[in-house]
Amino acid sequence: MFNAMQKKHSIGILGATGMVGQRFIQLLEDHPWFEITWLAASDRSSGKLYADAAKWRLDTPCPERIAKMKISAADPAGAPAIIFAALDSDIALDLEPRFAAAGCAVVSNSSAFRMAPSVPLVIPEVNAEHLHLIDQQSWRKSSGGYIVTNPNCSAIGLVLALKPIEQRFGIEQIFVTTMQAVSGAGYPGVPSMDILGNVVPYIKSEEEKMEAETLKLLGSLTGEKIAPLAARMSASCNRVPVEDGHTESVSIKLTKPATHTEILAAWAEFKPLAGKNLPMAPEQPVIWTPEADRPQPRLDKNRARGMAVTTGRLRPCGLLDWKFTVLSHNTVRGAAGAAILNAELLHSLDKLP
């Protein structure tokens, strides 16, 4: 679809110095379609070299080309037409519409607009058709710009594991308890005094977001609206001393009965993006781990470069039908990688400016 002769899309990053911004930079290095040409962060960083403004926290070095780029003001003037946004919600509320109004495709990891009726909340393997919502956006009509969002890092692993089951057997009830990594809180984020040898049984607004987003993602597009999945759900969110990788204990009640074998088959055969050749797309989005004590964040978070989720421990539930564990890399599949995959999908649909 893309050949070596073609020019890559120019990409701008809003919130380039944060944890998710750094992941964008790491994952976009050598990307075949996208090339970062513009970085923006807070006013404090504006005008500085990236290397001076960002405290790089990833375990691969910051690419030299990026390190030497100057950070621009967070203003659409001068920005490229495709923007990856990794902003705090309150800042996103203000900035993202300004970029969309200026004609940009804003591919956002922020939570600000995820639940807005006309904003698609998308996981390409799960609900690509929700992208039609962008035509409902006023910006789209005026300037051509739009906002597309990906879900919260805790919802994305869950939904990828649920979708193959939901589409075959239906899901009526969902119980989930999360054990979430500290990188999900950004940097500086969680103080070490709070989490070393500890569990914090609370993450602000996380349970509400996780419940609402899960049902929207599994919902169906009817006309110009998303009807959320008509399931009942309860999420309990905890922070644990893990660097990367959210682990979740899940129980579900199905509409139609399913056997252990049938659920494994649903996961194994779930390859909705097969043949689309999206560079970030994992060949197998949901990987089953047969060992009794898996998945584990330290061992499994990097499967398919962090873009696959792993499931394990499928067993009958004493209250609902089945329970299992799911793991996903929260800053790759759960954040920057999610947005990039959304942009790849938009490109493949010829919807990028």
Place this chain on the structure above:
Amino acid sequence: MFNAMQKKHSIGILGATGMVGQRFIQLLEDHPWFEITWLAASDRSSGKLYADAAKWRLDTPCPERIAKMKISAADPAGAPAIIFAALDSDIALDLEPRFAAAGCAVVSNSSAFRMAPSVPLVIPEVNAEHLHLIDQQSWRKSSGGYIVTNPNCSAIGLVLALKPIEQRFGIEQIFVTTMQAVSGAGYPGVPSMDILGNVVPYIKSEEEKMEAETLKLLGSLTGEKIAPLAARMSASCNRVPVEDGHTESVSIKLTKPATHTEILAAWAEFKPLAGKNLPMAPEQPVIWTPEADRPQPRLDKNRARGMAVTTGRLRPCGLLDWKFTVLSHNTVRGAAGAAILNAELLHSLDKLP
């Protein structure tokens, strides 16, 4: 009840060198009623001084008197009449009956006999009346000996939090996901390579034990038998990188509706041992933490010297009625302290030999 003139009960410890054995020693130092006079461990340790046989892992020094005691063979001959047992299940299966047959009161933390029909599984605040079961034991009839057990470390915190609610409102469904400390696995226990920066979503047999024990503990004694609580339950057990303190996310469905205020009142007013003057008994067995992000193992595990459990985050559940977090110190309230409190209860009932 006990005055300074009276001689203390002589106590023996089976499995004295392990993690729970060490907690017995720590908690019994200066105990007003009990005095350790006999220590036994594996054959390998027999005959050695305690200081040489045990790798002491607690953050208070091993009492000097204990350090200098010689470890005895694990045989009833020469053992005192009250035995605290902290044995692996397979060893307990063999040893505990031998001590009971020899006339000992075996106050056991082992799992081997917890679910045996004639063996009481007891938390003094919850089901003291189950102790009547000991009269069903054949050893009791022949030698006077018996076995009394306390629950698994993951069940005990849950049940203490549930009992006050159950007795006022009834409980029909129980959902629990645990995040358990490594000390629960003993020493050497969990390899550091398995748990540093990691979650292990599996603890062998733990979910089965937790479900069965919870329902037996909340069950009722009818004639000579325990009828387990007629509730449905599902437990998911995880290991997290925490030294001490099991954190649990719990959801429950009640028989009769209860308000937030009524549940807090049930916990606050739950003082079934008030007036009994049991030395290890916490004045307030269930302590409510009003902060949004509590309880936490690092901050709350030592309330009432580790004998109280803390609850927090009571909020409506999207599937059942209420959800909350409960925390308990797994090697104090969940193991050695539990057994000692059982022995104190037996003493107060004049059932110790």
Place this chain on the structure above:
Amino acid sequence: MFNAMQKKHSIGILGATGMVGQRFIQLLEDHPWFEITWLAASDRSSGKLYADAAKWRLDTPCPERIAKMKISAADPAGAPAIIFAALDSDIALDLEPRFAAAGCAVVSNSSAFRMAPSVPLVIPEVNAEHLHLIDQQSWRKSSGGYIVTNPNCSAIGLVLALKPIEQRFGIEQIFVTTMQAVSGAGYPGVPSMDILGNVVPYIKSEEEKMEAETLKLLGSLTGEKIAPLAARMSASCNRVPVEDGHTESVSIKLTKPATHTEILAAWAEFKPLAGKNLPMAPEQPVIWTPEADRPQPRLDKNRARGMAVTTGRLRPCGLLDWKFTVLSHNTVRGAAGAAILNAELLHSLDKLP
């Protein structure tokens, strides 16, 4: 020295909401001589109840009396005559002189004035005689007020271990590499993303402070000045994922040769405060741990309620004479406990206002 009839000294705390402020509150609960009557913190907290202003991070509950106290403005007007200060250095530079000028005894844990020529930097067991310096302070002469400081948390353990050796054998060279706990950086302090499963080989200004303070502490008062110990020293400071307790690998070159036995004896016999009955003073300030793998922060930091330092692994050094490991509780012996002990010493010398 103090009897039950006597009124306790009223104590104020500057910086009451921080990590060290919280330790002051914890350690002063039930103190026989001192009673907290005044709390001050940043302007942001002024006027609030302590419970609302402070995020309590210790594993014993905040005393109820303190929780309900109102936080005062950080101004000498209305403050008691004895002030414990736990301030950031730049704030201490401004505030501590104002309290001293107003006649207060400022017993400070801040670093601002530690190296000032007329300010005593004191560990009661090590250099109590340096307290004479307060008479050089201009405040002392005008209002009666003065500033007394205790050392950095990394220096205090080292110096307590060195002093008994230095006074018997002389020390000419000191090599130390620290592995410091995160609580030393306060709260929020070290981000968890920086330290989970990691070592940070740098703590700002720590090596400079540690070297200068160590030599001043071991120095001698000659007339009106401190002559620092004429030794050469090199400190390398690292942060490790430990909550409390600084571990240090130390090597020393002595003036006179000393045997293993002689050094152990120097530590064992080091009881310079014996008979003074200072409530916080450990009976044995330097405790030797004979096990091959001790001291360890998790197991040894709380010896003598956190006021003793533990030493271990004394062995010949390939470069200097001897090497060993020393451990101290950085927020007790290394901060709040150090200041309280200084105040107790001042009280015993009748120097408190």
Place this chain on the structure above:
Amino acid sequence: MFNAMQKKHSIGILGATGMVGQRFIQLLEDHPWFEITWLAASDRSSGKLYADAAKWRLDTPCPERIAKMKISAADPAGAPAIIFAALDSDIALDLEPRFAAAGCAVVSNSSAFRMAPSVPLVIPEVNAEHLHLIDQQSWRKSSGGYIVTNPNCSAIGLVLALKPIEQRFGIEQIFVTTMQAVSGAGYPGVPSMDILGNVVPYIKSEEEKMEAETLKLLGSLTGEKIAPLAARMSASCNRVPVEDGHTESVSIKLTKPATHTEILAAWAEFKPLAGKNLPMAPEQPVIWTPEADRPQPRLDKNRARGMAVTTGRLRPCGLLDWKFTVLSHNTVRGAAGAAILNAELLHSLDKLP
């Protein structure tokens, strides 16, 4: 040197199921010269499939081809001619000579023969010429077999950082304090109860090995013997709660004075393997990190696929001349990767059977 037509060397692994054995398997997947054809482990594992015998602990999946291989008895009969050994020392003492006597090139990570006079202890960038020692080995003369070893994981990072300095300026004194990762102790290795939130200031025999090996590695081959470097050295070894990556605080006294710039230049220009095209060799063996707080294990251990060491914080030492921090990946550069690089060097010298 190797072209696609050539057959790869068949490789056997002794100790294939342990932590280092797993790293051998991970690093040799897709190796251009070497192909694993034979795996051996303890008698207990012999005859099993690798997937059943090994508890795989790395964060990339075990290669499928390896998972399905059957584990052979640890006997030279049937083994290929090149053996990578990752054995406990006492087992290596027995097994490695048997394989060498049978004609195998034993490229060993075990400590058993590192200090044997006729056994080369080699880091290719440091002392490749020591390989001539193999001609002193009796096995070499009889069967053609030999043993070549790589150093302890704590020595290898240090020596790589020291060599460029030593060869330009000479080194007379070496001080090092290590903070070592738990993976260095293998699996199950360090119990989590020992290291969570803790430092263990002792690793059995580590200081002795580190001192002896460092001086042998930096020594010179004179005739048929290694004269160790005539420097004095002191090592203090600590275990910290880090999964992978040993951090070391180092101080050195030089023979000739060197400036900060000259030392950085020595590191930057140290490329002794340039042009040899050894597949595992890092282009830049010693990478300087200019940031004030680096290197850090979490961020820097994987530089050059874990084969480069990183240095940082070069600053004057109050006792010797310079001090700095060095970091190396202990199971890659410090173990399996070291042995593979040794084998690559042997291949390039045409010394592999």
